[in-house]
Amino acid sequence: MARVALVTGGTRGIGEAICKGLQAAGFTVAANYVGSDDRAKDFSERTGMRTWKWNVADHQATLDNVASIEAELGPVDVVVNNAGITRDGTLLKMTYEAWKEVMDVNLGGCFNTAKATFPGMRQRGWGRIVNIGSINGQAGQYGQVNYAAAKSGIHGFTKALAQEGAKFGVTVNAIAPGYIDTDMVAAVPADVLEKIVAKIPVGRLGHAEEIARAVVFLCSEDAGFVTGSTMSVNGGQHMY
Template sequence: MARVAIVTGGTRGIGKAISLALKAQGRVVIANYGGNAAKAQAFTDETGIATAQFDVGDHEAVLAGVAAIAEKFGTVDIVVNNAGVTRDAVLHRMSFDDWNEVMRINLGGCFNLAKATFPGMRERGWGRIVNIGSINGQAGQYGQVNYAAAKSGIHGFTKALAQEGAKFGVTVNAIAPGYIDTDMVAAVSAPVLEKIVAKIPVGRLGQADEIARGVVFLTSEDGGFVTGSTISMNGGQHMY
């Protein structure tokens, strides 16, 4: 029987690439989205991948959403925590709401999805969780204390949960992308984008498909000996 995978924020950008790559591996993929039902329907029409709407930062909504997915498609074996938002500002201009919303969704979403799926994975003796971190969670970034803190928290969350799952056949890993050629990055002005690319040793932006291929490996049977790791996929921009 095909394994069931949830990809949060799975209908666009990196999430869309991950959803498509997992589908190509024979997974039953459900792409979570937050709010735009019309775009989600267009995604399903284009890809044939089912969608599920719930706020990943809302604990009760996640529990209900995952339960509905499990009832319709089967128990969830793979979770990719990709959903995230930005509310950028320097600290003295950042509101508490800006801080809280980023932490609630980016980091809280990882907890909520794990809480809804990890116990079942543990009981069944197999599971894969991949959390999408960020180069800015590793190196920091001016004007992003909220985002950097949330993404850094994801990396710590990954290492801790991996220790809980290891002996039960559940792996927990993270991928920390650098600057990827998505709509979000495309919105950056050309002069700023040129400066960003100039700092990337390979001399280009990453592609969403490259991140997706990393997820495919980590969620595969072949990835069973990798857990608690954060794989940096940033073109050499940050090495440590």
């Protein structure tokens, strides 16, 4: 029977690429989303994967929806914490609400999904948790104290939880993407984007599928000796 993988923020961009990669690797994939129902419907029609709608910042909703997934598909053995938002602004202009929302979704979501799935993984003696961090959580970024703090927190969360899961066959790793050709990056003004690409040694933006391939490896049997690591996939922009 195929193992079940849950991907948060899974119906678009990097999340969709991860879902497709895991499905191709033989996993049964459940995709979480919180935005457009139409986009989620289109995703399911194109891929055949089921979707569940809830905000990963909501602890009880996460527990309830993971229970629903497990009742319908089976135990969740793989979690990819990809859901994330931005509410950019300098500290002087940033509201507390903008700070809290980013922390609750980007970092709190990792805690909530792990809380819902880690005990079962540990009990069954096998599990994979992959948290999507960011180059901006490693290097920082002007106007993103909330986002950079949350993503940096993910890297610390990963290392700590990896120590709890290691002897039970549960690995916990992070991936820190650089600038990827998603809708979010496409919205960046052309002149700004040109300056960003100029700082990437390989000379281009990354592709969502390149992040997905890294995730698939970390979720595989082959990665059983890899835990507590942060894999930088950024074209050499930040060597950490």
